[in-house]
Amino acid sequence: xxxxxxxxxxxxxxxxxxxxxxxxxxxxxxxxxxxxxxxxxxxxxxxxxxxxxxxxxxxxxxxxxxxxxxxxxxxxxxxxxxxxxxxxxxxxxxxxxxxxxxxxxxxxxxxxxxxxxxxxxxxxxxxxxxxxxxxxxxxxxxxxxxxxxxxxxxxxxxxxxxxxxxxxxxxxxxxxxxxxxxxxxxxxxxxxxxxxxxxxxxxxxxxxxxxxxxxxxxxxxxxxxxxxxxxxxxxxxxxxxxxxxxxxxxxxxxxxxxxxxxxxxxxxxxxxxxxxxxxxxxxxxxxxxxxxxxxxxxxxxxxxxxxxxxxxxxxxxxxxxxxxxxxxxxxxxxxxxxxxxxxxxxxxxxxxxxxxxxxxxxxxxxxxxxxxxxxxxxxxxxxxxxxxxxxxxxxxxxxxxxxxxxxxxxxxxxxxxxxxxxxxxxxxxxxxxxxxxxxxxxxxxxxxxxxxxxxxxxxxxxxxxxxxxxxxxxxxxxxxxxxxxxxxxx
Numbered sequence: 240x241x242x243x244x245x246x247x248x249x250x251x252x253x254x255x256x257x258x259x260x261x262x263x264x265x266x267x268x269x270x271x272x273x274x275x276x277x278x279x280x281x282x283x284x285x286x287x288x289x290x291x292x293x294x295x296x297x298x299x300x301x302x303x304x305x306x307x308x309x310x311x312x313x314x315x316x317x318x319x320x321x322x323x324x325x326x327x328x329x330x331x332x333x334x335x336x337x338x339x340x341x342x343x344x345x346x347x348x349x350x351x352x353x354x355x356x357x358x359x360x361x362x363x364x365x366x367x368x369x370x371x372x373x374x375x376x377x378x379x380x381x382x383x384x385x386x387x388x389x390x391x392x393x394x395x396x397x398x399x400x401x402x403x404x405x406x407x408x409x410x411x412x413x414x415x416x417x418x419x420x421x422x423x424x425x426x427x428x429x430x431x432x433x434x435x436x437x438x439x440x441x442x443x444x445x446x447x448x449x450x451x452x453x454x455x456x457x458x459x460x461x462x463x464x465x466x467x468x469x470x471x472x473x474x475x476x477x478x479x480x481x482x483x484x485x486x487x488x489x490x491x492x493x494x495x496x497x498x499x500x501x502x503x504x505x506x507x508x509x510x511x512x513x514x515x516x517x518x519x520x521x522x523x524x525x526x527x528x529x530x531x532x533x534x535x536x537x538x539x540x541x542x543x544x545x546x547x548x549x550x551x552x553x554x555x556x557x558x559x560x561x562x563x564x565x566x567x568x569x570x571x572x573x574x575x576x577x578x579x580x581x582x583x584x585x586x587x588x589x590x591x592x593x594x595x596x597x598x599x600x601x602x603x604x605x606x607x608x609x610x611x612x613x614x615x616x617x618x619x620x621x622x623x624x625x626x627x628x629x630x631x632x633x634x635x636x637x638x639x640x641x642x643x644x645x646x647x648x649x650x651x652x653x654x655x656x657x658x659x660x661x662x663x664x665x666x667x668x669x670x671x672x673x674x675x676x677x678x679x680x681x682x683x684x685x686x687x688x689x690x691x692x693x694x695x696x697x698x699x700x701x702x703x704x705x706x707x708x709x710x711x712x713x714x715x716x717x718x719x720x721x722x723x724x725x726x727x728x729x
Contacts, residue, residue, distance in 0.1 A: 242358035243340030246365065250335040253366035254328040257375035257610050261618040263320045264644025267470075268299075269377035273311060273320070274643045275304035280312025285455075287471065289646030289653045291636055291682050295459035297473045300452055302412040303379035316647050323377050330381035331374045335365040337388040338562050345395065347532055348566065349573045360569055363597070364562040367500060368604035373558050375610055379413050380559040386410035387420055387538075387560070394424045394534035397433075400440035407441070408448035415474065416556060419545055421445040423538025427530070430537075466658055466669070466677045480661035481550055490547040494519050496554045497564070501596040517589055522564070525571025532570075535563050550661065617641070620720075624689060625649055627714050627722060631685060638678055639687035640695055654681045656688075657695040671705035674698060684725055686710060691719030699723075 264270025271287070275296055278288040285301055286293040296304075306326070310319040342348055342357035364370065373380045386409050393403040407424055411417035421442075428438055460473045468476040498515045505511045530536030542560060546553045557564065572590055575582050604610070621644060628637060629649040639645050642653035658677065659668050669677065678686075688699055696719075703710060714722040 240340060242343045242355070243336040246339035246358045246362045247332040247336035249362040250332040250365040251328065253371060254331055254374060256605075256608075257371045258321070258324055258328065259375060259611055259614065260317065260321065261376070261611065261614040262621055262644055263316060263377060263647055264641050265614045265617040265621075266376045266378070267641060267643070270641060270643030270647060271296075271299065272304055272307060272377050272379065273316070273323075273647055275299065275301075276307030277311040277647070279304055279308040287643075289643050290467075290471075291652050291654065292462070294462035294464075294471075295455075296471075297456045297460045297463060298471055299379075300412045300415055300417075302409060303382055306382060307377065320377065324375060327374045327377070327381040330385050331365065331370075334381065334384035334388050335361050335562060337385065337392060338566075341388070341392045341395070342566060345533075347529075348569060349577075351577070352573055356569070357566070360565045361562045364565045366601070367558070367561055367597075368601060368609050369496070369500070369554065369558045370561055372610040372614075373555060376614060378555075380555070383410060383413045383417065383559055386413060387417070390420055390424060391533065391535045391538065394427060394441075400428075400437045401444065404441040404444035408444040411445060412448050412452060414559075416542060416545055418449070419541035420538050421449075422541045423536070424534045426537040426541075427534040430531075464677070464681065466660075466673075467655065469660055470655065477550070477661065481663060488550055489553060493543065493547055493553050493557075496557050500600055501593040504596050504599050514589065514592060517585075518568070518593060521571040521575065521586070521589070522568040523571070524575065525567040525569065528570050528574055529567045536567070539563060539567060620689060621645070621648075623716060624687065624720065624722075628685075628687065635684045636682045637685045637687050638681070638683045640689050640693055645687070654678075654683060656686060657693070657698060668698065671701045674702055675706060675709070678725070679727070685713075686723040686725065688719070688721045688723070 263273045274287060274289055275285065278284065278286050278293070281288070283293060284295070285304070286295050307319075307323055310322045310326075313319070314322060339358040339361040342361065343354065346352075348357050348360075386406055390403060390407040390410055393399075393406060403424065407417070407421050410420050425438060425442060428441065456473045456475075460476065463472045463476075465472075468480065494515060498511075498518070501518070502511055502514055505514065526536060526539055528536075530540060539560065542556075546556050572586050576586050621641065625645065625648050628645055628651055631637070631649075631651055633651075636652045636654065637645060638654050638656035640655070640657060642655050645651065646653045656678075658674065659666055661667070686699065688695060690696070699710075709726055710723040711726055712721050713724045
């Protein structure tokens with residue numbers, strides 16, 4: 240218990256440094272979560288309130304917006320955001336404490352390992368700069384982390400299968416990738432040869448949650464404009480765009496975030512790749528061993544398989560399970576150290592290099608406040624733009640980057656200006672004619688170019704070149720930022 244409390248204290252102390260007053264929506268998904276919570280609190284239902292027609296949400300499972308709803312119903316946007324960030328901080332600390340306590344109590348790492356090693360590993364992962372960045376905005380990762388830890392602990396302890404299934408179902412309703420926890424826990428319990436009725440009791444709540452969410456998605460996904468399918472549509476819509484050809488394109492990129500965190504300081508490419516390969520090998524070996532000891536083993540296997548085949552960058556998904564990944568790698572390293580004496584020096588050297596690289600990254604990150612650099616810049620930019628948008632007529636519809644952010648602070652309806660989709664493996668952008676048709680279909684009255692360096696600037700230039708009389712600049716800020724009005728019929 241003391242190790243868990245100490246781990247929570249470290250996570251709280253580091254997390255407190257990240258608390259900020261940055262605008263909600265600087266990382267895109269956080270604005271959408273806040274908008275969904277606001278819609279629920281306002282009685283609109285589970286819809287995107289910023290989009291014209293307020294279509295139902297089908298991309299994000301509902302549990303985290305449900306948690307946010309009371310905050311955004313009771314307080315102003317700024318106060319609700321700060322309260323939600325405090326909640327994320329507490330959830331992240333609770334998740335770290337649960338993992339550390341479970342590893343210590345069960346000696347899952349290695350019975351011969353020092354008792355302090357498990358909480359140190361978990362605490363180090365909990366204060367990694369990328370982890371702090373995800374918990375300092377309104378992301379669902381901290382809530383997912385708590386539910387995942389609770390589900391794994393319940394499964395490992397052989398607790399009530401109904402309770403285990405219910406907690407796993409809540410994880411699934413927080414992040415869709417929670418399906419990996421459901422599959423992992425079922426496989427782990429099956430490997431323990433538990434009775435079929437126990438497996439059924441775990442599976443029933445998960446199945447009910449998956450079917451309920453799936454029915455909602457199937458019923459409402461047609462309300463999402465096809466141009467918005469990538470960010471607002473269901474995952475089925477993404478698969479329809481990519482087909483099977485894009486599955487697996489993320490696999491080579493899967494180890495990259497962890498390599499950057501631990502080996503990014505190495506300037507010689509061949510040394511970097513040799514060490515990265517060795518790190519990956521030890522981690523996979525550890526994962527195989529963990530799958531025999533804990534439900535988190537199979538869960539991580541399914542989790543990583545999903546990331547390997549899904550056409551999205553893996554970074555944010557990996558940070559959500561970083562303490563578990565650090566644990567699995569350490570299991571592999573300790574097992575190799577104990578079983579093969581010839582590997583002791585290479586394993587010790589590899590571990591030293593990884594720890595040194597991690598500390599190097601963390602020291603620079605804490606010194607520079609890396610967790611909030613991007614958020615501060617985006618927030619400062621939009622703070623300058625929002626007053627002008629708020630003065631637009633109440634019926635204005637603005638096409639912009641970070642559209643949920645703009646709606647939260649101005650209550651003017653917004654749509655994304657930048658569009659992209661998949662055509663098999665290829666990422667494609669609309670032609671000027673397709674882009675214009677989309678904007679007119681959505682009833683857009685104004686276009687906001689929030690940054691001259693954003694990809695939106697290129698699409699805007701294409702529209703201006705194709706339809707020079709269609710857009711009129713009505714306000715200009717420094718740095719090439721513009722507000723345009725649409726001239727319909729031109």
